[in-house]
Amino acid sequence: LSSLIYRNCTHLPFFFNKMSQKIKFVARWLTNFERNLPKINHLEGDMLIDKFVKDNLNNIKFLTDKKKSQVLDYFLDFYNKAFPVHLVNTDFKVHNIMFRHEKAVVFDWEKMKLSFPAFWMASSFVRSIGNFSRSWFVSSNKIETLSKIFIKEYLSNSVFSNDKTNFNCIQIFELLTFLSEHNQGRDTINPQDNHLIYKLDKLLH
Numbered sequence: 001l002s003s004l005i006y007r008n009c010t011h012l013p014f015f016f017n018k019m020s021q022k023i024k025f026v027a028r029w030l031t032n033f034e035r036n037l038p039k040i041n042h043l044e045g046d047m048l049i050d051k052f053v054k055d056n057l058n059n060i061k062f063l064t065d066k067k068k069s070q071v072l073d074y075f076l077d078f079y080n081k082a083f084p085v086h087l088v089n090t091d092f093k094v095h096n097i098m099f100r101h102e103k104a105v106v107f108d109w110e111k112m113k114l115s116f117p118a119f120w121m122a123s124s125f126v127r128s129i130g131n132f133s134r135s136w137f138v139s140s141n142k143i144e145t146l147s148k149i150f151i152k153e154y155l156s157n158s159v160f161s162n163d164k165t166n167f168n169c170i171q172i173f174e175l176l177t178f179l180s181e182h183n184q185g186r187d188t189i190n191p192q193d194n195h196l197i198y199k200l201d202k203l204l205h
Contacts, residue, residue, distance in 0.1 A: 093128035
């Protein structure tokens with residue numbers, strides 16, 4: 001899928017309709033995966049916020065105290081909420097997806113996690129699409145459009161559609177986890193991740 005995006009999301013006005021259809025195939029693959037989950041449980045928000053927000057913020061040195069407080073304030077209404085959790089492939093990203101006979105094929109299942117929040121895989125995929133906007137020859141407008149197409153297709157068919165108000169929340173969980181792991185021990189952000197601070201700000205508003 002990575003090579004398809006590079007080829008079809010340039011600033012030239014070609015091939016984009018084909019690319020948008022591929023993204024819908026990925027969304028349908030994910031919703032089918034959810035329908036076949038062996039088990040779905042629920043965890044209280046305070047447990048998830050401690051793990052994915054507070055712990056990660058403690059490890060991220062380059063965010064200001066003001067920004068960290070803003071993130072924590074965002075989650076004030078989520079502490080007593082029950083979140084669906086299930087078996088998750090945390091490496092569900094563009095570079096691990098290919099197509100065969102107009103169907104998405106997902107590989108690299110080494111990073112499986114039990115009891116991770118619903119929408120984690122979708123969040124990881126959307127972030128991996130956004131990474132292409134760092135390339136000067138890729139159209140950021142087309143990348144943003146692909147993300148919107150995926151989100152609309154996915155949320156309209158997900159078994160967790162009734163919980164779609166959680167989607168932004170889980171995107172922040174996943175983004176903070178990535179920033180913490182990818183910048184471990186750094187006092188300044190990895191320059192490749194600068195665009196994620198802008199994404200974080202958008203999610204918080």
